Amino acid sequence: MxxxxxxxxxxxxxxxxxxxxxxxxxxxxxxxxxxxxxxxxxxxxxxxxxxxxxxxxxxxxxxxxxxxxxxxxxxxxxxxxxxxxxxxxxxxxxxxxxxxxxxxxxxxxxxxxxxxxxxxxxxxxxxxxxxxxxxxxxxxxxxxxxxxxxxxxxxxxxxxxxxxxxxxxxxxxxxxxxxxxxxxxxxxxxxxxxxxxxxxRVPFLKAAARPGIRPVLSVTLFLLLGHQVMYTYLAPFARHAGFGGGRTGLLLAVFGAATVAGIWVTGVLVDRRPRATLLTALALFAAVLLVLGRYAGTPAVLVGSVALWGMAFGGAPTLIQTALVNASGPADAEVATSLQTTVYNTGVAAGSLAGGLALDRLGAAALPWTALPLVSAALVVVALGRRHAFPGSRPGVGRDRPSGQPSSSVVTPKTRCRA
CATH class of the missing domain: 1.20.1250.20 (MFS general substrate transporter like domains)
Structure with a gap:
């Protein structure tokens, strides 16, 4: 322990x-x-x-x-x-x-x-x-x-x-x-x-059935779906908002810089308030989508919203993967993260497809409204997952393996444990 x-x-x-x-x-x-x-x-x-x-x-x-x-x-x-x-x-x-x-x-x-x-x-x-x-x-x-x-x-x-x-x-x-x-x-x-x-070795299906694993994978999927709907088609959305003329590169630069800030903030908070930090990030992303859906025609609002979106999204992968490792235990984390890799790529592909369909059928104005229910679903799963997936207390201290398994394999930089 x-x-x-x-x-x-x-x-x-x-x-x-x-x-x-x-x-x-x-x-x-x-x-x-x-x-x-x-x-x-x-x-x-x-x-x-x-x-x-x-x-x-x-x-x-x-x-x-x-x-x-x-x-x-x-x-x-x-x-x-x-x-x-x-x-x-x-x-x-x-x-x-x-x-x-x-x-x-x-x-x-x-x-x-x-x-x-x-x-x-x-x-x-x-x-x-x-x-x-x-x-x-x-x-x-x-x-x-x-x-x-x-x-x-x-x-x-x-x-x-x-x-x-x-x-x-x-x-x-x-x-x-x-x-x-x-x-x-x-x-x-x-x-x-x-x-x-x-x-x-724990079988993959047994590892996936552990309490907390499926909610974390669900949050991964919903977040990536919503993110890719917007990110893949940021250029046409920027044109719709009157921010075209080759200025998409500026929005991408703002987004990238904001993700760096987001991961720095997350690094400070992730071991103390992981649940609150993730809820805040997802709520911020959802709020940004609401703003983009209603007020994106103002350049300052668009750029500011993209910056907040980048900050919210930048720390989310760390928070989600930390929750996944805590739910699986370090000994079986590779199994869990391999499942997440598959879910992640599914979200990227399906989100891009959903965004493309929305763009073709409804126009760029529909992109935030397409992404919002998906991000909101991720927020709801985190809010409901307090017991196993996203606990309120600081994870990990005295809880290196799922309950019922021995805790003797805790690793420090000078010790080893089973893979």
Missing amino acids: TTSSQVKGAALPWSGLLALSATAFIAVLTELLPAGLLPSMAPALGVSESRVGFLVTGYAAASFLAAIPLTAALRGLPRRPVLNGALIGLAVSDALVALSSSYALSFAARLLAGAMGGTLWAMLAAYAARMVPAGLRGRAIAIVLAGITLALALGVPAGTALAGAVGWRAAFAALAGCAVALVGWVRWRVPAFPGEPPHA
Whole structure:
């Protein structure tokens, strides 16, 4: 059992957590970089820009399909070699894309990257949770997931700018080199944890049936659905609100900067008031959608609303993943997060589809009203999930595994536990 005095006296293993955060950064950048390079990649591969866009779709589809089976297949292996193996897979994929003049080979490389990405997303939050005492779990996960925010806010624009200066092939080659360098950093600073022995492995369906898991997955789905309805079609909505003329980039920059602020605030509050912080973030997002639905025609209102939306959304993944790890226990967190990876990608795809249908049939003005019921549903699930999924008390202190399971596997930076 982890006590409050142990939490206060513990220090975060910053170097190891930053290595995991850099891994998240590289994975997101690998996933999204082709979207910013469509005009330059299309002629080189001899295909249309839309088919280059499928390189992003292929990555997401492979991640969706691979997360659960690969996590199940690899549960018994030592965790650090699995982590480094996924990084090497990303490096190989990026190197193949950098060298390839064949669309088929590039697409196959992207499928490999997606499978490796699905493996990583199932591991990162769980790995961070095992590196710290339970009372620091939320902050550790916030540090790791900050890599996602930084990749969206800074990495993708910087990668696109680098490709414009030195060519898209050099940009992918640089990504491959960064992934290889990360292997050394992970080997040096991230602790080695054993795999899970066969007798200790909880079946996926049994893990999913634990109290708290399904509500957290439901919140993940509803939030991503609502977010993608708006985010995917921000450009046409901005034009509808009279903020067109190429100024969508400004809104995206405002959103990205606000997500950084949101994850910082979340890192401060996640281990003390996780339930209240998540309820506030979802309520703020819902309020923003109401404002966008009624008053988006004023530029200042639009920009301010996007900033508040970014701040609310920026911290939500950390809060939700922390709740998921607390509900599953660190020992089975990889199982739970692999399920969440599948749900997350489902939300991204279905939200984009729902937003597109609303845009085509009802116009851009309908987008906030389409997203609002979805975000409201996430808010309701959190409000009702006080007992298991989103408890009011600070999670984790003395509660490293679900009730009824031994608590002897609490991990500090100097101890090990089962995977």
